[in-house]
Amino acid sequence: MKLLLLFGLVAVALADVTRFEDKVFRLKPSLDAHVTLIKDLAQNIELQLDFWSPDSDALVTIDIDVDIHVPARYLDMVYTTLAQSGMEYRILIQDVQSAVDGQADGGPSPRAHSYTKYNTWSEIEAWINSIASSNPSLVSKQVIGNTYEGRSMTLLKSTKPAIFMDCGIHAREWISPAFCQWFVKEQALATYGSDSEMTNLLNNMDVYVLPVFNVDGYVFTHTNNRMWRKTRSKKSGSSCIGADPNRNFDAGWCIGASSNPCSDTFCGHTPESEIEAKNVADFIRKNKSAIKSYITVHSYSQLLLFPYSYSYNLAADHSELPAAGGSDDWAYDLGIKYSYTFELRDTGYYGFLLPESQIKPTCEETMLAVKYIAAYVQKNLY
Known part of the structure; x- marks a missing residue:
C-alpha cells in the first residue's frame, strides 16, 4: 500500500491584504419576482456580490436559502432594495472581518504544522x-505538473x-485542505495497524x-484576500x-457557470484551460484503469453529492451512489463509477469562515462517510 500525496511548491510576494467590513445575508426567495431581483443584483457588476450558497445566481430558485456576501459600501442600497421587495432575509454574519479574525481558536499559535489549525x-x-x-x-x-504560478504538483504512484481524493479546489474553503491533512496522518498513517x-x-x-488542488489561490487567501475562490491565471487582453x-x-x-x-464562477476560456x-x-486519464473512486472535498452545506450536476438525468449507476458538480461529473463520465463531492461544515452560520475549533469534529464525522465509501468500493472492485 502507498498513500498518494499530490501537492505544490513555491512562495508568492505579499501585497495589501483585503479587509472585509461587510455582512453576509441569507435571502429566502418565495416568489419568482424575488428570484429575478437576486439575479438582477448579481448582474450589477458595480455591486460585486459574492455568492456563498449557491455559488452562482444561475442556481437560485424559489424556496432555497441564498447566502450572499455584500461589500460594506453597498449595504444601505441592498437593505433598501430588500425592504422594497418584501423578501424575507436575515443577517448570517454581522461583521465579516471579525469572522475572519475569529477563525483562530485563540490558543497559542504553533510554530509548525498542526492538524487542528488552518496551515499556510x-x-x-x-x-x-x-x-x-x-x-x-x-x-x-x-x-x-506545475500550477500557473510555477508550484509543483506532486503525487505518489500506484x-x-x-481512490483519488482532492481538497482545496476552491481557495477559500480552508476546511477542505484541513480534512485531507487529517486523513493522511490522523486516519491513515496514525491508525494503520490499529x-x-x-x-x-x-x-x-x-x-x-x-491536499491542496488550487495551491496558487490558497496561498493568495493567506497573503492577500481571504475570500478568493478561483485560480490565479492571467490571459492577455483581460484584466480579470x-x-x-x-x-x-x-x-x-x-452549464450553471x-x-x-470576472465572475467567481467563470468556467475558463476552454475546458481544462486552467493548468x-x-x-x-x-493524471486521472492516464491512471483511470486503476482509479476506482474519485472524491473531491468542498465546503460548505454539509452534503454528499453525486453525478450528475450538469444534467437532470440520473447516472447509470444512480441506485448504487448514496447521495451533484464539475470534477465529479467529469470523473464519472470518464468511467470512474464511484465519484462524489463532499460539502463539509457548516450550513451557513460561519460559511467559509469555520473556526479552527470545528476542524477536529468536522474531520471525524467526514471520516465515517469516507471509510464507508472506501469499504464499499473495495468490496465491489470486481
Whole structure:
C-alpha cells in the first residue's frame, strides 16, 4: 500500500491584504419576482456580490436559502432594495472581518504544522515532505505538473486499485485542505495497524491524496484576500484573474457557470484551460484503469453529492451512489463509477469562515462517510 500525496511548491510576494467590513445575508426567495431581483443584483457588476450558497445566481430558485456576501459600501442600497421587495432575509454574519479574525481558536499559535489549525502553504509543504520522508514504505512522490504560478504538483504512484481524493479546489474553503491533512496522518498513517477498516483498505488499495488542488489561490487567501475562490491565471487582453477550477472540467462545460472572466464562477476560456485542472485530469486519464473512486472535498452545506450536476438525468449507476458538480461529473463520465463531492461544515452560520475549533469534529464525522465509501468500493472492485 502507498498513500498518494499530490501537492505544490513555491512562495508568492505579499501585497495589501483585503479587509472585509461587510455582512453576509441569507435571502429566502418565495416568489419568482424575488428570484429575478437576486439575479438582477448579481448582474450589477458595480455591486460585486459574492455568492456563498449557491455559488452562482444561475442556481437560485424559489424556496432555497441564498447566502450572499455584500461589500460594506453597498449595504444601505441592498437593505433598501430588500425592504422594497418584501423578501424575507436575515443577517448570517454581522461583521465579516471579525469572522475572519475569529477563525483562530485563540490558543497559542504553533510554530509548525498542526492538524487542528488552518496551515499556510509553506507549513503544508513542509508537512508533506516530512510525511514522505518519515514513512517511506507508505509514501513516495512524483511530479505531475506545475500550477500557473510555477508550484509543483506532486503525487505518489500506484499499481493497485486506487481512490483519488482532492481538497482545496476552491481557495477559500480552508476546511477542505484541513480534512485531507487529517486523513493522511490522523486516519491513515496514525491508525494503520490499529484500525481494522483503515488497515484493510490500505493493504488492498492505494489512495492518491491532493491536499491542496488550487495551491496558487490558497496561498493568495493567506497573503492577500481571504475570500478568493478561483485560480490565479492571467490571459492577455483581460484584466480579470483566474477561473473556477471546478467549472473547468469537460462535463457539461459552462452549464450553471459564467462565461464572464470576472465572475467567481467563470468556467475558463476552454475546458481544462486552467493548468491545475489539466494536470489532474491528465493524471486521472492516464491512471483511470486503476482509479476506482474519485472524491473531491468542498465546503460548505454539509452534503454528499453525486453525478450528475450538469444534467437532470440520473447516472447509470444512480441506485448504487448514496447521495451533484464539475470534477465529479467529469470523473464519472470518464468511467470512474464511484465519484462524489463532499460539502463539509457548516450550513451557513460561519460559511467559509469555520473556526479552527470545528476542524477536529468536522474531520471525524467526514471520516465515517469516507471509510464507508472506501469499504464499499473495495468490496465491489470486481
